Amino acid sequence: xxxxxxxxxxxxxxxxxxxxxxxxxxxxxxxxxxxxxxxxxxxxxxxxxxxxxxxxxxxxxxxxxxxxxxxxxxxxxxxxxxxxxxxxxxxxxxxxxxxxxxxxxxxxxxxxxxxxxxxxxxxxxxxxxxxxxxxxxxxxxxxxxxxxxxxxxxxxxxxxxxxxxxxxxxxxxxxxxxxxxxxxxxxxxxxxxxxxxxxxxxxxxxxxxxxxxxxxxxxxxxxxxxxxxxxxxxxxxxxxxxxxxxxxxxxxxxxxxxxxxxxxxxxxxxxxxxxxxxxxxxxxxxxxxxxxxxxxxxxxxxxxxxxxxxxxxxxxxxxxxxxxxxxxxxxxxxxxxxxxxxxxxxxxxxxxxxxxxxxxxxxxxxxxxxxxxxxxxxxxx
Numbered sequence: 001x002x003x004x005x006x007x008x009x010x011x012x013x014x015x016x017x018x019x020x021x022x023x024x025x026x027x028x029x030x031x032x033x034x035x036x037x038x039x040x041x042x043x044x045x046x047x048x049x050x051x052x053x054x055x056x057x058x059x060x061x062x063x064x065x066x067x068x069x070x071x072x073x074x075x076x077x078x079x080x081x082x083x084x085x086x087x088x089x090x091x092x093x094x095x096x097x098x099x100x101x102x103x104x105x106x107x108x109x110x111x112x113x114x115x116x117x118x119x120x121x122x123x124x125x126x127x128x129x130x131x132x133x134x135x136x137x138x139x140x141x142x143x144x145x146x147x148x149x150x151x152x153x154x155x156x157x158x159x160x161x162x163x164x165x166x167x168x169x170x171x172x173x174x175x176x177x178x179x180x181x182x183x184x185x186x187x188x189x190x191x192x193x194x195x196x197x198x199x200x201x202x203x204x205x206x207x208x209x210x211x212x213x214x215x216x217x218x219x220x221x222x223x224x225x226x227x228x229x230x231x232x233x234x235x236x237x238x239x240x241x242x243x244x245x246x247x248x249x250x251x252x253x254x255x256x257x258x259x260x261x262x263x264x265x266x267x268x269x270x271x272x273x274x275x276x277x278x279x280x281x282x283x284x285x286x287x288x289x290x291x292x293x294x295x296x297x298x299x300x301x302x303x304x305x306x307x308x309x310x311x312x313x314x315x316x317x318x319x320x321x322x323x324x325x326x327x328x329x330x331x332x333x334x335x336x337x338x339x340x341x342x343x344x345x346x347x348x349x350x351x352x353x354x355x356x357x358x359x360x361x362x363x364x365x366x367x368x369x370x371x372x373x374x375x376x377x378x379x380x381x
Contacts, residue, residue: 001209002337003053004060009330011064018065025069025076026136032065033132037125043118076139095237102233106226114222190312192369194325197305198332199363200260205336206343207267207356211290214274214349218282228286235295243303252304253370259301260367264360266293271353308370 019028039062042055074086101121108117215225247255266289273285309325336356343352 001205002334002341003057005205005330005334005337007057007060008064009327009334011061012326012330015065016068019068019072024138025073026132026138028069029066029136030129030132032062033125033129035062035065037122037129040118040122040125044115044122073136073139077137091240095233095240099230099233099237102226102230106223106230109222109226189370192366193305193308193312194328196256196260196363196366196370197309197325198328199359199366200301200305201329201332202336202339203264203267203356203359203363205333206340206352206359207336208294209337209340210344210349210352213344214353215282215286217349218274218277219280220283220286221280224280224283228283228290231287232291232294235291236299239296239299240303243300246300247304247307252308253367256301256304256308256367257364259297259304260360260364263293263297263301264357264364266290266297266357267360268354268357271350271357274348274350274353 015028019025022028036059039055039059042058043052046052046055070090071087074090078086101124104120105117108120212225215228220228270285270289270293273282273289277285339355340352343355
C-alpha cells in the first residue's frame, strides 16, 4: 500500500504532462485501459509477495492516466451549459461500476478462489478497451488541462477520480509561500487549511491500509469483507448525491468540522470494537462505523474541503498552489500507509484505528480555526 501510494505521485506528474503533450484523449484512455487489462491478468501469474507488490504498483501508475482525459473530453464535446450535468453523469457511472464490481466480487469469492477473480476483472477491462476504441472520439479541438481547474464541477470530479494534479512540479519556495502566513490571523486561512488536509490524509492512509487485514483477523470471510466495502460505497454515493444541497446554505468550515468529527469518532469506536467484539461479530460495528466514516462523513468532508481548495487557489499562483496540494495529499497518504504497517504489526489494529481517529480530531480542531480567519469568509459558489 505504501508503494502504491508513493508511485501515484510521479504517475500524476508524468501522465499530466503526457496529456498536454500528446493532446490525444482517446489514445491516452485506450493505453490506460490496455495496460490495466494486462496488469490485472498479471496478478494470476504472480506467485510471490514481491511480484504482487510490483504489479500493484504498476496498477497505481497506470490508473492515473485516464483521469484528466476523461474530464477534458466532457468539456471538449459538451456545450458549456451541460458541463455540470456531464461531470455528474461521469461520477454516477463510475460509482455504479464500482458498486457492481464489489457486489460481483462478494458473490464470486463464495464459490471460487479470490485469485481467480482477476479473470472476470481482466475480461471486463478488455471490454472497456474495445468500447473506448469504438465509442470514444477525438475532439475537434483540445483544451489544456488547466481549463479543468477553472470550472468547479470539473475540478471536483477530477480530484474525486484521482486526487493529484500537477500543473508544474512544486518547489520548496512554493511550500514556504503557502505556509509562511500561518502565524498571522489575517493570512492563516490557507496554511491552516493545508495542515488540516495533511492530518486528514495521514489518518486516511493509516486507517484504510489496515482495514482489510483487521477484518480478516476477526475471521470475516472474503465475501463479508467485500460486503463491508459495498455498504460504505453505497453510503458514499448517497452522501455525494445530497452533499451539494446540504452545503448550499451552510458554512463550509462548519460542515468540514462536523464531518471530521464523525469520521474520527467512527475510526476510534471501530478501534474500541476491535478489542471488545470477538470474532466474526466484528462485522456488526464494521457495517455501522465504516459506512459512517468512509461513506457519509467522507462525502460531505470531500465536497466541503474541495470547494475550499477550489476557492483558495484562484489567482496567479494556482499552478504552484495545486502542486503543493497534490504533494501534500500524496506524501501524507503514503506516510500514513507506512505508519499503519508498523503500528498494526507491533501495537495492533485497535491502536492503529484509534490513532487515525485522534488525527482526525486534530484535523477538526485545526479546521475550526478557519472560521476565525478573515481570509476564511467563504462562498459556496
